[in-house]
Amino acid sequence: MIASLFLFALPVFAQETEREPLGRLTAYRVDHVETLDGDALGKAVILVRDGVIERIGKTVIIPDGAVVKDFRGHGWTVMPPFTVSHASAFQGATRGRGRNGKYVGIDTVWLADNELLKDYLSHGVLLAGIDPPGTGVPGRTSVIRMTAHAPVPEAVVQDLHLKLTLDSNRSAKDLLRNGLKDADAAIKKEEKAKVDWEQARKDWAEKQKTKAEAEKKEGSEKEASKKEGPASAAKENDKEQKEEEKEPPKEFTAPKIDSQLSPVVDWVRKERVAQIWLSDAAEWVHWNDILKDRELPWELVLSHTSSHNFHEVVEELASAGVRIDLPARLAMQTRYTRIHINLAAELVDAGLEKLVLRPSSSGVSGLSSWRVGVADLVREGLDRAIALKSMTIEPAASMGQEEVVGPLVVGMAANFIFVSGDPLDPLAEVVLVVEDGKTVYDRELEEQEEGR
Amino acid sequence: MNHFKKLLPTPSFLWTALFLLFLTPWLRAQDSPEPPAEDTFAAVEEIVEAESTEVALPKESQYLAVVGGDIYTVTDGMIARGALLAKNGRIMKVGKRVRIPKGARIIDATGMRVYPGLIAVDSSGFLRGSGASARDGFDPFSLTLDLGLAGGLTTVHGSNAVAKLTRGSLDGMLLTTSPWVKLNWTSTSPASRRSLRNSFSKARDLIRAVRAWERDKQIKSDAGEEPEANGVNLDHLRLLRGEATARFAANSLKDLLGICDLLEEFPMQSVIFGGREAWACAGRLGRVNARMVLTPRAKQYADDRLNRPSGWSIENAQKLWAAGVEFAILPSQKSISTGGIAGRDLLTLPMEAAFAIRGGLSQKAALRSVTLDAAKILGLEDRLGSLEPGKDADLIICDGDLFDYRTFVQWSVVEGNVVYDKQEMPYFAHIRPRPVSEKILAAVVEALEGESTEVAVEESAVSDVDAPEEE
């Protein structure tokens, strides 16, 4: 009886052991948390176990055995890591205009021993999008992670979105129009091939049936033909061989699609998202002229500089219902006025739900001025919560990396950064970067090492 | 007499009849566009904020009504305080009283004048690309386009394409390409003239041969094969057949007379750019039915060495008109200039025509030169250039006579869409700003005081007399 109890206890023991293993348990005590899930938190505790956020809140009981990191008193803010949607600073190559769908962004980027990865990390960036160089249909985007070090750094995602660019002229529009046309043709060709193959299989099955019936008959006839001689038997064999040669493949193989066109076909099949880069309102009109009534998955990347005229089409942009990526700056409403427009705020007011703000320049200094740019937009009316999301979890969502960079909630991977103040304060610095519960960047340590 | 008295309506009948009579307009107004109450209140609120003077929004409506202004149709005189109704970008009805359907966008043009949109038969800076690719290169938000609209233009020819200034859209933008066949006919190149005449001769011979063959076909059984167009210039063939218009450029009397010679020998539709000395051969130009494109202020002083009339004349346009020659007017600068010098570019096309009026041209003729006759020169008179049912709803609403130097375009409509509002755009809003109409003011006051939320459209413009025909 006691033995049976023991037997029962064992599995319980085992379970308890599993429930409280010797995993890393870290508790972070902080002054301020931007969870980006509802309101920000004041003094709070983040409990991380095995690289996952187990608890987060104002009153969290820290279990024994946890490593406690107490960062209270410095005025630091914890938030999800920054995400740079288009980090062109990594891209080394150039390419012209054309249909270059076979290329991916990571092709021409050298990650090994790349100092820029460290620089990005020290600015709190964990993920970045890499675009293929060139214009027209330059290829597919990739995603890299700043902590991809050993043994050979690789992209997190090789081949993600289809990049498209447009200018207001016939040849640029033709490039996209012909891309769609050729994609339609390729899809049609494949469908026709499939129909033909199915028909061929059907025909062959029919033939096999009739052949079987004929063979039965033949069986009796063969005995009769044996009397005729081996020649007719040979003819029969040849015929059989020919018929066997003609058997259509058991599996359907689609006709090969040109690798330059292939991602466009994916897009037309709605299996891939396209990102269209537009620099002014005229290009928006021409983009819609190319798309016409097609319902395809695409996102918008606005590539204006210090002046633009997107204010003319704010309502249309917002009601398109797509994600829109803008450079984080207050730009002027066209060249001949100095009236500044907060395009991001206007888009949000007009109903835009998915906003991404990227740095106007993606080099190291651009990363600092990125936060300044966003701060300007917030000061001039952009909602702060939306602004912070647009630098972190929204671009990550666009890359399909919601599980790497997301709002700081229970169950989320423990990826977050510590900023020495308000993240939108240009004087604040990133002091700590935590990835999967481990510290991957510590400013104090770095500075000590460099003897500052 | 008693019998008659019986027929007279009784007093009570009279009162009922009178009551009904008063009621009827109200009843009629019920099924005509009574302004929807809530929308009006919202519209009034917007007016308070935006200081707009439009009576009823919806922005997107298939119907557009311009009400209360003097309408210059060009082909059918002027309708004082009339109304114009457009549907889906085409003019449906123009008249003194027009019924306006519910949901129409209404522009109150009281005190203003409505003209067809102006046409520039040549221009630069509006279009990019050439011919059909001008559509792909179109910038529907460019400054040049905006200022062109502010100056009253709605259609321009340039870069081998004829395009409408469809702000913000590509719909209806490209009208046609290459409206003309360019011909080079000058007094300085006898060889090219010879080859041109030979080519036309060949084309004419072919036309005659074809005609003869067709006649033979009717009487003979064996007429042979249709004569082939071997070695015949197809453009020249089209010209002689009346399927295309020849474009010349000539300023000197000698060159103009040379063109008249050619046109007398080979009659065809033509347009001649320049025509500075055309006044000296106006009669001949009239007889060959040439059309012209003139710049009234283009100066070149007479050459005293010549023993014939020469030089420019401010009376050029008037003399040509008297000889029956149709023409369009262009300023010396066929583009929009923002450098600071005003009054001689496409921002002030009517001013160039004003100088033709100075030379004696009638205002009516001057209006045609920037509307219908310009459309004819481009071959688009079936669609543009006058305010008639069936034509495109391209029009401008001005705060005075088109050729008065103080007049500005208040609204521009292209393809039935309001594409320019002087008060909403920054260019000219500060110059003699448009006062908010009394009607709107009254509605705003009423709305603010919470008395009523209805805005009544002018009775005179609303009537069941001319119901628009459904298409």
Place this chain on the structure above:
Amino acid sequence: MFSILLTSWLMQQVHVLDVGVALTMENRQVIHNARIVMTDGRISEIGRQADIALPEECAHWKFPNSFAFPGGVDLHSHTQTGGWEDINDSVHPNNPELRVLDTVRPNNRLYQTASASGVTTVNAIPGSGSNISGAGSLVKIKPTDSVRESILRDPGSVKVAQGYNPERANDLGGTRMGMWWMLRWWLDQADGVAQSGSLATRPDVSSIAGIALGQHPYLVHTAGARDTYGTVRMFQLEAQVPVVVSHASFHGYMAGEAIAETGAALNIGPRNFDFSFNQMARIQGLVEAFESRGNTDISIQTDAPVIPQEEFIYQATLAERLGCSTWMALESINVRPAQQILADHRIGRLLPGLDADIVVKAGQPLDPRTPVQIVFVDGQVAYDKNQKQLY
């Protein structure tokens, strides 16, 4: 003998002009059903037809449905040669002793067309190729071959260019510092000569010494806010000499309020508006801009032949189109320029004793749709549309 008598009789031909409305331009006084009597080249009488008796032996002109107004006075014109020649010497940076008088072709073709548009006096000046390019002359546009007869006053003004052109030469005076230093030096010289009365020994400063004596003004080509105000400061406030601030283009109007406090004389043209500098995407009329900032002493110019001379009145038309008040536009073509050039005792208004320079038009003066009917200069017919319509 007979021809001499005939000529002298013709010379003393009295012209009487009856018009529907006469704009005297004197305190904005307007006379309806006016009669103007011209004797010996001057207006001898002006008033209502009912009040003035017709003299015996006169040429009686009747335009009952027309306006009469003083002839146009263009203070900035380079059409004296009939073309683009002889405008800039540009050898030395400063040549106050040069005179335009020697280059004038009276009644040249450009002047003839201008006459047909209603311009009766122009200030024919040298160009802006150097800091002080020479002295200009006030020229009457009338059908005469005699330079002497055409000149109203010589020097009319001394032409100074304070920026935006003299730098072309790149010698001393390549920056404004050098140019303005030299100008001050010349101003001092002129002042000294005027004070000491030693004009005979200094013929090189004769033209500008006259300025110090108030005989004629400087006409200064200047533009932009800094330079426009700078011209006012240097000439009007510091040297205290009469000056006409000419052009004042680009963003000159942005100093408009400060300039208004000085009451400076502005001569606006050829540009009519600013778009590049206001940065509000406005087509900003320059005359309107100055007027709304408090300036009242404004005249118009063409810088002919940059703008054709005959479009002088059209410049005022455009100024009103772009927003300035009607009277401002009307006064900018006659009375104000006459006052600015210190010749308002001779031209610019329809007053007894002033020159009979009169334009008659069957329509509003600034309306380009109506041609000029007839122009009198010094009491004689200078242009008659019935002979041949030139414009």
